[in-house]
Amino acid sequence: MALERLGFDDWFIQKSAELKNPDGNHARVTAVDRDSYLIHNGTAEIRAELAGNLLYNIESSIDLPGVGDWVNVQYYDGENFAIIHEVFPRKSLLRRKTSGRSVDYQVIAANVDTACILQSCDANFNIHRLERYLVMAVDGRVRPVLVFTKKDLAGREDLARIESDVRKAGIEYPSLFISSRLDDGVDALKSIMAPGNTFCLLGSSGVGKTTLLNRLIGHNAFDTQEVREFDGKGRHTTTRRQLTVLDWGAMLIDTPGMRELGTIGMGDGIDGSFAEAADLAGECRFADCSHTKEDGCALLAALEDGRLSRERYESYLNLKAESDFHEMSYAEKRKKDKDFGKYIKTVKKQLRK
Numbered sequence: 001m002a003l004e005r006l007g008f009d010d011w012f013i014q015k016s017a018e019l020k021n022p023d024g025n026h027a028r029v030t031a032v033d034r035d036s037y038l039i040h041n042g043t044a045e046i047r048a049e050l051a052g053n054l055l056y057n058i059e060s061s062i063d064l065p066g067v068g069d070w071v072n073v074q075y076y077d078g079e080n081f082a083i084i085h086e087v088f089p090r091k092s093l094l095r096r097k098t099s100g101r102s103v104d105y106q107v108i109a110a111n112v113d114t115a116c117i118l119q120s121c122d123a124n125f126n127i128h129r130l131e132r133y134l135v136m137a138v139d140g141r142v143r144p145v146l147v148f149t150k151k152d153l154a155g156r157e158d159l160a161r162i163e164s165d166v167r168k169a170g171i172e173y174p175s176l177f178i179s180s181r182l183d184d185g186v187d188a189l190k191s192i193m194a195p196g197n198t199f200c201l202l203g204s205s206g207v208g209k210t211t212l213l214n215r216l217i218g219h220n221a222f223d224t225q226e227v228r229e230f231d232g233k234g235r236h237t238t239t240r241r242q243l244t245v246l247d248w249g250a251m252l253i254d255t256p257g258m259r260e261l262g263t264i265g266m267g268d269g270i271d272g273s274f275a276e277a278a279d280l281a282g283e284c285r286f287a288d289c290s291h292t293k294e295d296g297c298a299l300l301a302a303l304e305d306g307r308l309s310r311e312r313y314e315s316y317l318n319l320k321a322e323s324d325f326h327e328m329s330y331a332e333k334r335k336k337d338k339d340f341g342k343y344i345k346t347v348k349k350q351l352r353k
Contacts, residue, residue, distance in 0.1 A: 003028075003042040005249060007111060007198050012070055015089045024072035027082065029065050029110075030243040037065065039073060039082060040243075048073060048082040062095065063087065066107035067241040067253055068198060092141040094200060097262030097326055104330065105265075108136075109200045109241060109253045115142045116189070118203030118212070119162075121154035121177070127165050131273060131315055132261045133202050134171065139269020142200070146175035147189065149208040152182050169312060170276055180211045190216065195249025205257025213254050216246055263323040265330065270319050277308060277316040291317060 006028045016022045030045060031038040037048040050064070051074075058064060065071055070088035075081070094108040094115065115137040119125050130146070137144040148162060159177065166175070174192075178185030193199055193216075201209045214220045243253045263270070271278035277299060281289070285296025291313075294300075299316075302308035 005196060006040060006042060006245070007196060007251060008070065009196075011091055012088060018089060019072055019086050021072055021086065024085070025075060025082075026088075027071055027073050028243070029067055029069045029071060032065070032067055032241055037084065039071065039084070040245075041073075044079075046075075046080065046082050048084050051083045051085045054085060054087075060105065062105040062107055064107070066093075066110045067243050068110040068112055068200075070111065094136055094140045094142060094202070096136060096258070108202070108255055111198060112140070112142045112200045112253065113197040114192075114199045115140075115144050116147045116199055116201050117144055118147045118149050118201060118207040118209055120150045120207040121148050121158060121162060122150055124204065124206060125162055125165075127169055128315060129204065129261065130166070130171070131169065132263065132319070134173070134273045135263060135266055135269040135319060136202070136261070137269075138272035139266040144173045145192065146171070146173055147212075148175065148177045149203075149212065150179060150181075151177045151184065152179040168309065170274075178212070180208050180215045183215060186212070186215050190248075193246070193248075193250035193252070196251075198243070198251045198253065200253040200255065202255060203257065207257070209254055209257070213244070213252065216252060217244065218247065262326065263319055265327040266323045267320070267327075270316065270323060274312070274316040274319075277312060280308065 003026060008026065008028070012026075016026070025041065027039040027041040027046070027048075029037055030040050035049065037050075038045050039048045040046075048071075065084060065087050069090065071084045072086035072088075073082040073084050076083065090110045092112050093110050094112055095105050096108060098104045098106045115133070117130065117133040117137065119130055125148075134144055146166070148159075151159065154162075176185055176188055178189060180186060189212075201213065203209050241253060241255050243251055245251050280298040280302050281291065283298035284291070284294070286294055289297050289299075291297050291299040299308060299313060303310065303313050
């Protein structure tokens, strides 16, 4: 399998000139499990670890390799083991705020062409969660496709309501309704998964990501678990991110279900996903308009005359506020880390005297 079949196109060939070692051995990260990596060099999948120099020089955890990244490696043990020395520039990047109170970025997947955002057609359907996934995709320069799973569990009225909610939210991306259990609609999804392109399955636990992956592969390569009956929620079947090359040449990254989907520094993604609200915000009288009480606020005017729904207005402001707050907290954290690093260096110099 040549590197081109793994997605190493002209863009990455050009970017290789920016590396410290442009003529090094190139490979793609196919799985990450804490500090251990699997890479594919077009011939075989090989276990790999990070070079100490790479770990020492990164400024943030987001600089570490993620599934889908292209890397420069050095082989050992007859090319049965590799050390990762450099990470290529990224064509696209899916990221989120780390879960819990920690304010940092977490890489979901890199160099993805299309994100298949899964929402189930049962009680777990949530338009606000869908909006968050769309923000992640748009911010990361990834094309979204909406995949509504478990259509066999929903009646016609339920499916019509989902379509209506999506339309009312101003979401106009391509969408598919499928049932992996009945193999209904899976071929339609396959038809858009072009060879050489990378796709990613995004969604909460229990929406059927792993079941769909098994259908696409053609056999039960990954374990699935039943959804809990009392609340309809699933458990984390997938425990790590992993890139799989499908029979016809498309690549698919499965990801663990995400219960938290915090935004951090995603202003561009929010504006792109809420284009009508962002355009109105640009028409406000004051550049620092909070869009809550000011005279001359174009958003409030649109809210009053019905051009912008209350739900859409509140989602836009909430996501903006969350993203900006976490970005500010992250900047403060980085400054403290840098100040502490400078202090340590100063102390070391004094001890040498």
